[in-house]
Amino acid sequence: YSNVPVCSRKWLDAHYDPVAGLFAFSSCVDLADLSGDGESRLVVGDLGAGSSGMKLKVYRGTALMSESALLDLPTGVVAFFMDLHEPRIPAVAVASGPCIYVYKNLRPYFKFTLPSLEVNTLEQDVWQQVTEGQIDPLTLKEMLEGIRKKADVPLSVRSLRFLSLEPDDMDEFVQLHKQQPIRRQTVITCIGTLKKSTADEDGVSCLVIGTESRDVYVLDPEAFIILSKMSLPAAPTMMDVTGQFDVEFRITVACRNGNIYILRRESDKPKYCIELSSHPVGLVRVGKNVVVGCSDESLQGFTQKGKKLWRIVLPAPIITMAAMDLPTRGFQAVLVGLANCEVQLYRDKNLLSTIKTPDVVTSICFGRYGREDGTLIMTTKGGGLMVKILKRTAMFSDRDSAPGPPLAQSVRLNIPKKTKLYVDQTLRERENGLAMHHAFQMDLSRLRLAAAKAYVKALESSLTPMSSSLTEPLKMNAVVQGLGPSFKLTLNVQNTAACRPIMNLAISFLYDESLYRMRNSYMRIPLLVPGLIYPIETFVECTSDKGISDIIKVFVLHEGKSSPLLTAHINMPVSEGLTLN
Secondary structure (H helix, E strand, O other): OOOOOOHHHOEEEEEEEOOOOOOOOHHHEEEEOOOOOOOEEEEEEEOOOOOOOOEEEEEEOOEEEEEEEOOOOEEEEEEEEOOOOOOOOOEEEEEEOOEEEEEEOOEEEEEEEOOOEOOOHHHHHHHHHHHOOOOOHHHHHHHHHHHHHHOOOOOOHHHHHHHOOOHHHHHHHHHHHOOOOOOEOOOEEEEEEEEOOOOOOOOEEEEEEEEOOOEEEEEOOOOOOEEEEEEOOOOEEEEEEEEEOOOEEEEEEEEOOOEEEEEEOOOOOOOEEEEOOOOEEEEEEEOOEEEEEEOOOEEEEEEOOOOEEEEEEOOOOEEEEEEEEEOOOOEEEEEEEEOOOEEEEEEOOEEEEEEEOOOOEEEEEEEEEEOEEEEEEEEEOOOOEEEEEEOOOOOOOHHHOOOOOOHHHHOOOOOOOOOHHHHHHHHHHHHOHHHHHHHHHHHHHHHHHHHHHHHHHHHHOOOOOEOOOOOOOEEEEEEEEOOOOEEEEEEEEEEOOOOOOEOOEEEEEEOOOOOEEEOOOEEEEOOEOEOOEEEEEEEEEEOOOOOOOOEEEEEEEEOOOOOOOEEEEEEOOOOOHHHHO
């Protein structure tokens, strides 16, 4: 059992089909009970070949249940409840190009198209002149390039496509399109759902969409009219939505300029901004915090107001991210798919589990599939489909995490409120800051000088238990044994030189003769071989019955020299033998 990988102890391999032909991102995968029978289905917006073969696929268990062709590449798939009708069956919304296709009972139900954007009036005038034959295609190109550089309103797709053509193809393009009106249409970049008025699991939800024109729309789920419109400084790429539209909500949006913006109910502009050092590639909300994966192979945590909590470095670039939420256990974490064929599970900055995969994972979805609450569904770069089920006995502990700072380091301190004394001290420091700094530097210099003098004195008088001599490097420690009145004193002397032995050494003891008596107060030391520890033993007898003790000084001397090589002070214990007698 000890040889079994840690991940396999927590996950069951339910299904793996390496040739399923599924190509999708995490935003295009969702789980929902589409039949009202209590069994969740897998809904996938398949990218196909990129230019063709886009489909909406629904899986039940391991089998493909249905598929519907899509006209354009899907950018997001969400399941949501659009009404209160019984039975409670959710609809599926697919964001594709400028449209949202809504499916009910797996059949097309409604199509919502984003409103057209304002067209540049100068651009309209130039195309009108072409229609009337007043200018030729080359002049049209020069005028459009001038408008593109100066105008506040961007050019339409038709004009941008015209500017990319070769001169030989311009005339044919103009003849084909000059009679058609100019339209400027945006496209959807990300989609999410927002509860309308209640937080119930089967409550009615609004659709929230982000567009290339840097706008965020909230759509009514029944009439599909725009309930709210908010603007962003850049085009959104990912979003996370929480709250209720009628009460309070937060929309966390990662944008193409590398920043994350937080939108709230009462404002049509971002309330908070999180500036990142590199572009975000994943965005997941865990509780009240936001976890962001960045392109510099890092995972970062922020509060909902944008304060940075932590940052960890990952072993490989991030491919995709998804939330892992188990309400029955009260467990929330983040699943991170990496380019080294691993899926790592993090709670805050702690690594809880690592799953090895046969291919790079491109999409992750965790939730209820079939009748299993803890199901992990992944699609791979090669089009494979993997299904893993979390064991009911699986336990995730922060102690499984990689080595790092203790958990207590991330706990916020309960800082007391500012008192009047604190404010007065702050004002005093502001007014006398220069004088206080000079006084601090003077005291620091004096402290350094006193420490340096004491160090030099200790070296000159050999008051340290280690020799400072380069020719005779020694180290010594002492051990006292016994209760008294007789004590056994053991001195462990070691030659720390690399290869040179030391000879002609002696040990001398200095002590209070009214308290102690020693058999040998002066002893010769044999030749010291490098690296070996030589125990030198002697006996000390306490002659006082007053229950006091003193220090015995030990000097290691070189024969013929009065200055000791090293010194040790031994604090003798109180003799308990005389007290017992």
